[in-house]
Amino acid sequence: MHNYLCDIALKGLKGKKRSSTYLFLVCFLSVAFAVVNVSITGSLNKTREELRYDTYGEWDAAVYSPEPLSVSKDEHIQGWGTAQVYGKLLDGGETVLTGIGTLDESLLAIGRLAVQSGKFPTEDNEIAIEADILSDLGYDYELGQTLTLRILNREEEVVDRKYTLCGVLREYTDLWSTGTEKVTLAGACVTADAAKEIGEVCSYQYFLSAEGEEGYPLYKELKGSYAHVVENTAANGQIAEEEYHYFNLVLILFTTLVAVIVIYSIQIKEQTRSIRLFRIIGVTKKQLSQIIFYETMLILLPAAAGGVAVGSLATWGLLRVLMEESTGDFYIAIPAVLIAGILMLWFGAVFGTRFLIFHYALRGRLSAHQHFDAIGNFFRADRRQRKQKRLGLLLLSSASVSAVLFCYGESLAPIYIDDTWSQTNSYTIAQESPNHFITDKYIDNIKRLPGIEKVVAWRILSGTLEFPDMEKNPFSALLTEHLYGARPWSDTEDIYGESISEGGPEGLWCYIYGVAEDNWDQFFQYVDEEIDREKFRNGESVLLYIPYNEETGVELGGKLYQEFGVEPGDVITAVNYGRGELSEDGSGQIWTEDGVKTYEPYEELTAVSRAEAEVAGIITADLWRASYLTISSTNYYSVIASDAFAKRLTETDRDGIELGDGSWSNQEYGYTLASVYTGMDAEYLSTDYLMAKSAADNHLNFDNYRERNTAYRQEAIQSLLHIWICGICIFLILMLIQLNIETLRGLTQKRSFALLQVIGMSRRQLRVQLAAKGLLMSVYSCLLGHLGYALYFVIKHIGTYRRLVEEFEYTDSFIHLLKLQFNDYLTVGWSLPIHLVFCAFGMACVFLLFFCPQNRVLKENIRESLS
Known part of the structure; x- marks a missing residue:
């Protein structure tokens, strides 16, 4: 049926x-x-x-204490790892870069910590450090090299230690959430015996994992028992x-x-x-x-x-x-x-x-x-x-x-x-010394590396600006008095380390940016006028940077200024200054690439070169937060120019004049700063390692932020x-x-x-x-x-x-x-x-x-x- x-x-x-x-x-x-x-x-x-666990670790809560604790006895805790920080790594001055200490095996597992290359230290003379910290210290990523480190221990004493680089840590200290607690994590790892040679433990750091979904209850319970507790909100518990x-x-x-x-x-x-x-x-x-x-x-x-x-x-x-x-x-x-x-x-x-x-x-x-x-x-x-x-x-x-x-x-x-984050530079390359510039050849070489998408390079000079009737304009007159705006001369010292001029030379001081041609369009987009690229390339025209609100103007000293004394089509003159010059009759000596030479410092900054150009346009937008551009909004009357214009300011009637930025007149032109941007295909071995090595080979400073940017x-x-x-x-x-x-x-x-x-x-x-x-x-x-x-x-x-x-x-x-x-x-x-x-x-x-x-x-x- x-x-x-x-x-x-x-x-x-x-x-x-x-x-x-x-x-x-x-x-x-x-x-x-x-x-x-x-x-x-x-x-x-x-x-x-x-991905969150790889970036931020699997721990749910962390307890920081200057003394050892027995937090692992809590019944809700499934696993835990411990870091002991014995000191703080310093750069060449007093800036703290990261902590140095030990990471136990449990923390390596629960935090998913790993090395990009090499291994974790097993010998007392070995150390593993994060890549960005190595760059801050001025080292490349070559394993086996000897590192000389300055360490601030618990007694506030600076001790010097030498280690052999055995591994490059995958970055974690800048990524792990530390909540409201300003705690220095261990971005440099050594063995327990090597750590004890530094001194007493500065900080005990316990990273705890709860059973199942008990992360937040564990955090609340620990917060009621200990003073310094943070929750790993980046990896767990976010709605x-x-x-x-x-x-x-x-x-x-x-x-x-x-x-x-x-x-x-x-x-x-x-x-x-x-x-x-x-x-x-x-x-x-x-x-x-x-x-x-x-x-x-x-x-x-x-x-x-x-x-x-x-x-x-x-x-x-x-x-x-x-x-x-x-x-x-x-x-x-x-x-x-x-x-x-x-x-x-x-x-x-x-x-x-x-x-x-x-x-x-x-x-x-x-x-x-x-x-x-x-x-x-x-x-x-x-x-x-x-x-x-x-x-x-x-x-x-x-x-x-x-x-x-x-x-x-x-x-x-x-x-x-x-x-x-894609518009945040992955690497920053800068001069290590006044005579080692970033050259076009070097930029072309790093552009060929895997993962490199863009390089923004410029030469930064400082000098005074002149334009017709500038003394009649209230705004430029106010800046000329050195009350506001650019003050590049404020840190200028002679070869003996003393200030050349406490008040600085007279004139409207400004910065001059010599921009590589590949990056011109980043600035041209902010002006309404049509730019003659050939005139700009030859240094016959420039852009001025005067950031202001077009409806209200600029407010300084309690007054509102809406007239700035210069318009497109006007001719401006930039003046570069020298500190001193090489002379056989010099009263002092200075170190150059060719050895020690006699040198005569000027009594004050002296004008040594001038360059004229027509103002092709004025940038009024604030470039401090603009993509690829970070020019301060207080750098009024900054000159944005081509390499040809900036190079004219480095050329004088004779060789051997020390310019305001520490370089010498008439030497090979180059850039002082370059920001390098990478894609998602950039990796440690194919990009980071080669970038660090090329910077070291060319005597350039190198800062690495790629791992952090890529994680976000x-x-x-x-x-x-x-x-x-x-x-x-x-x-x-x-x-x-x-x-x-x-x-x-x-x-x-x-x-x-x-x-x-x-x-x-x-x-x-x-x-x-x-x-x-x-x-x-x-x-x-x-x-x-x-x-x-x-x-x-x-x-x-x-x-x-x-x-x-x-x-x-x-x-x-x-x-x-x-x-x-x-x-x-x-x-x-x-x-x-x-x-x-x-x-x-x-x-x-x-x-x-x-x-x-x-x-x-x-x-x-x-x-x-x-x-």
């Missing part, structure tokens, strides 16, 4: 082939995209988690790390359930009529329920099996692409239990909807002598069902708009972070991938499901369209009516989409507010927090025009999906529809 009923169900599906096909596609697509989305989301979550995951899951479940309910509700009239027909011919309720079960399973089982198979295949392909394109390790984590749970809910929603329709159909009377009031009730119920279907479709459409808004709004912060960028890129991949998957599933639903809906309305045309309504009028309904649907979807995203925004920050109150004793109101978060959106680049573009995209998709399938039905023959 059961096989007979199954055959009836199968024949019924074949009889309504088109609607069954669309129903199958909706179910198939919902399963396939749910599998893809959950799998990709799980893998991205795992990758982000492992923002998981909120995208929950948003995706909610949308997946919501989409799956609503889509299934809507797709079956669209066919409710047909299904009700079919069920009542079966009852009229004598089919029992039990037999009907079995037919519905078989009919549903004949669609669901192939859809579920095919969806899982295709979803798994698509997941495999996407994961392969992500693994190949990822700049770091990529982890695969597919939550099979979650997928099984979604499938169970999916089956439950389908069967629940089918049997609700079944029970609704059974409420009607089955004889042919139905009462007229029952017919009225039927039509009222039919209208109610149409409203429910429209509401379901509206919810699906609004969810798709919410997905679009989510992708835009949540991606702003990661894009801003990535953009900020990787975190932002992972967040961005998470947002966009999951958002796009959800958007696609919504669009495809809506396409099939609207197509199926169009089939059910085919007879209605035909009847409307029969009574005199033209196809054009019907299309206009459909377009109006589609436009109304898209507008309502946009409004509800904003409401959905706003609801997510509020719920997200309820958790943030609770955490701030509990963990950081936040005292402001929740409304104040929401205002701050909204201001953050503006800070990271929210733009109304771009927001409207995303809204228009979402609305256009909703409109086309509503209009096109039903417009297609209008093109069919009316008689066929009525037959």
Whole structure:
């Protein structure tokens, strides 16, 4: 009997082939995209988690103490590692660079500490140091070299120690969160016996890991017992790390359930009529329920099996692409239990909807002598069902708009972070001595290294500026009195270490920046005038830097200045000064590359060279925080020029004059400072090591920030991938499901369209009516989409507010927090025009999906529809 009923169900599906096909596609697509989305989301979550642990360590809380403690006895602690800092490494002066001490094996594991090259110290004369600290100390990364270090011990005594470099530590001290505690971590690691030779322990540092999700309770408990406790908020406990995951899951479940309910509700009239027909011919309720079960399973089982198979295949392909394109390790984590749970809910929603329709159909009377009031009730119920279907479709459409808004709004912060750190230089190269410049040849060589994207180099000179009637301008006159603006002469000393002039020479002092040609456009973008590049290249024209607010001007000394005495087209003169010169009759001696020579210092800074040029434009924007440019906003009247102009200021009528920057006149021209920017493909051995070695070989100072910058960028890129991949998957599933639903809906309305045309309504009028309904649907979807995203925004920050109150004793109101978060959106680049573009995209998709399938039905023959 059961096989007979199954055959009836199968024949019924074949009889309504088109609607069954669309129903199958909706179910198939919902399963396939749910599998893809959950799998990709799980893998991205795992990758982000492992990246955070690699960057910030797996510890939950840290306790810092000058004396040893027994914190490891706490029952909530699963593991711990210990660092003992015995002193502080100093540079050539009194600046503390990092701590020096020991790291135990447990800390290496729980903190995921590693060496970029070499090994951790095993002998008492060995040391492992972070790469950026080696650069600050003036060493390259060559293993086996001897390092002479100055160490400040617990007794505030400076001791000198020599070690052999055995390893280069992966950077962690600048990345690990130390909260409000200003604690020096051990960026230099030695053996226990070698550390004891430095002196007594300055700081005991315990890094503790709790069981499961007990990180914050452990932190609270420790904070009540010890004075200096910090929580590892960067790696653990941040609500923002998981909120995208929950948003995706909610949308997946919501989409799956609503889509299934809507797709079956669209066919409710047909299904009700079919069920009542079966009852009229004598089919029992039990037999009907079995037919519905078989009919549903004949669609669901192939859809579920095919969806899982295709979803798994698509997941495999996407994961392969992500693994190949990822700049770091990529982890695969597919939550099979979650997928099984979604499938169970999916089956439950389908069967629940089918049997609700079944029970609704059974409420009607089955004889042919139905009462007229029952017919009225039927039509009222039919209208109610149409409203429910429209509401379901509206919810699906609004969810798709919410997905679009989510992708835009949540991606702003990661894009801003990535953009900020990509425009932060990875390396800084500077003169080690006045006679060792950064040459064009050296810049060309480092540009060829793997991962190097951009090099911004310039020569910085100082001198005075002259322009017509400058003494009549109040602003320039004020600066000439040395009250404000550039004061490059303030630290100028003669060869005996004494100040040349306490007040500095008379004149309007300024800085002159000789910029490499590759970097001119970074400055040209800030002026309105068209720059003649040939004149600028030859040093015949320059730019002036006078940062001010164009509406108000510059406020100095309690006065507001809006006139600066110089305009584009004026001619300015820059004057360079000398400290002294080589002379056989000199009263002193000075060391040069050619040995010791007699030298005669000037009594005061003396003008030795001049260069004239036309002002091609004036930069009024503040370049202190501009990308690639860091010129102080108080350096008024700075001259931005080409190498040719700056070189003229270093040329004098004779050789051997010591210029204000310590270089000699008429020597080979070069740059004093270069900022180097890298991409995500830069690595330690291929980039850091070679950069440090080339700087050392050319007697240049080298600072390395690449590891820190890369860690922040990787975190932002992972967040961005998470947002966009999951958002796009959800958007696609919504669009495809809506396409099939609207197509199926169009089939059910085919007879209605035909009847409307029969009574005199033209196809054009019907299309206009459909377009109006589609436009109304898209507008309502946009409004509800904003409401959905706003609801997510509020719920997200309820958790943030609770955490701030509990963990950081936040005292402001929740409304104040929401205002701050909204201001953050503006800070990271929210733009109304771009927001409207995303809204228009979402609305256009909703409109086309509503209009096109039903417009297609209008093109069919009316008689066929009525037959």
